[in-house]
Amino acid sequence: xxxxxxxxxxxxxxxxxxxxxxxxxxxxxxxxxxxxxxxxxxxxxxxxxxxxxxxxxxxxxxxxxxxxxxxxxxxxxxxxxxxxxxxxxxxxxxxxxxxxxxxxxxxxxxxxxxxxxxxxxxxxxxxxxxxxxxxxxxxxxxxxxxxxxxxxxxxxxxxxxxxxxxxxxxxxxxxxxxxxxxxxxxxxxxxxxxxxxxxxxxxxxxxxxxxxxxxxxxxxxxxxxxxxxxxxxxxxxxxxxxxxxxxxxxxxxxxxxxxxxxxxxxxxxxxxxxxxxxxxxxxxxxxxxxxxxxxxxxxxxxxxxxxxxxxxxxxx
Numbered sequence: 001x002x003x004x005x006x007x008x009x010x011x012x013x014x015x016x017x018x019x020x021x022x023x024x025x026x027x028x029x030x031x032x033x034x035x036x037x038x039x040x041x042x043x044x045x046x047x048x049x050x051x052x053x054x055x056x057x058x059x060x061x062x063x064x065x066x067x068x069x070x071x072x073x074x075x076x077x078x079x080x081x082x083x084x085x086x087x088x089x090x091x092x093x094x095x096x097x098x099x100x101x102x103x104x105x106x107x108x109x110x111x112x113x114x115x116x117x118x119x120x121x122x123x124x125x126x127x128x129x130x131x132x133x134x135x136x137x138x139x140x141x142x143x144x145x146x147x148x149x150x151x152x153x154x155x156x157x158x159x160x161x162x163x164x165x166x167x168x169x170x171x172x173x174x175x176x177x178x179x180x181x182x183x184x185x186x187x188x189x190x191x192x193x194x195x196x197x198x199x200x201x202x203x204x205x206x207x208x209x210x211x212x213x214x215x216x217x218x219x220x221x222x223x224x225x226x227x228x229x230x231x232x233x234x235x236x237x238x239x240x241x242x243x244x245x246x247x248x249x250x251x252x253x254x255x256x257x258x259x260x261x262x263x264x265x266x267x268x269x270x271x272x273x274x275x276x277x278x279x280x281x282x283x284x285x286x287x288x289x290x291x292x293x294x295x296x297x298x299x300x301x302x303x304x305x306x307x308x309x310x311x312x313x314x315x316x
Contacts, residue, residue, distance in 0.1 A: 010147040015098045015122050017211040018145075022101035024204045029212065030078040038205060043109075047081055054085035057138065057170065066168050068135030075159060075171075076142030080106035080118060087115050090136070094129075096121045124154040129162045137162065137169045144174050149217050156222065174216035181214050 021029035027041035031049065070091050074083040077095030079102060087093045095118045097103050106118040119128065137159050146152045152173065163169050190209035194200060203209040 010151050011098075011122065011124050014145070014147045014151075014213070017213060018097075018099040019101050020200050020211050022099045022105065024200060024210070026079055026102065026105060029210075030081060032212070047084065050081035050085040053140070054082055054089070058089055061136070061168060061170075066136075068164065068167055070135050071133065071164075072136040072138065073129070073134045073159075073162065075137060075139035075155070076145075077106060077118065078102050080110040080116065082138065082140075083116050083118070084110050084113055086136075086138070087113050091115060093117065094119065094134075096126070098122055124151045124158075126155075126158040126162055131161055132164045132167075133162045135164055135167050137167070137171075139171045141172060143171060143217075144177075144215055145213055146215055147213055149215065149221070152215065152217050153222070173222060174214075175219045177214055177216050184214060187211055187213055 018029070025037065025039060027043070027046050028037045028039075031041070031046065033041075069089060072086050072090040072093050074080075074086060074093065074095040077083045077097050078099075080095050083093050083095035083106065093113075093116045095103075095106055095116065097106070097118070098121060100120050100122075103118045103120050110116050110118070121128065139159070143152050143155060146155065156171070156173075159169055159171065186209045189207075190200075190203050190211050193203055193207075193209070194211075200211075
């Protein structure tokens, strides 16, 4: 990974934006409901929605036969909304975020939960975590706010690296965003006026501007981004609105490094894992899981369920 991708301007830009958002309106920055903007989120309701989201996640994972319950990573944890919900199911829960202010709030709000730990990560790598460390990694409406596509793919590689064999990675990435959001006029005007000396609180509360950035990575880019290596995987993908619920993609090298073990990777759920008699139930579970009420998280959103499995050598 290049130094620019690891610690360059894009990472610093993202960190600065989220430090500002954490001070301006942290709950809305995490769950951007227009009716809750400008401090109108009720904290109990905010955390209750985290409980509901994690309950759906665990229920779907269990129906698919997933069983790991030791260590979980909440990537982009914000104020710990999902980390605290995950603590009911796992022995050790780690929340990581790029914003020091978000982590400060998370520690303050969740200090009474013994099995939750919160850490700052201001790099496009997750160097503080070892290979094969987490049973479950969950990240939802997070990667879409990373400033560059290269940095998004770097994070995806790191999430895969830190996932245990037999571990499950659940992540969401928009495959496209509407032209209106692509231009992001509110963010651009916020950044411009802030550079002229206007206060962030004034720009947000009086003018409705904010520094939140939206990004996407096309499905084919994500699926072609696995670096050559010593391992192989079977790749399955789910694209809720742009293709079949489950589609076989290919067998290809995985982007692990520094290990001689071999794995099979499953993104989404395929019949080899669910069992043919349970395949339709798995498809149904995943379609319903995508967001509350079965609504799409974004106009074109790809949700990937990746199972890291130790297997014998694959042959193409």
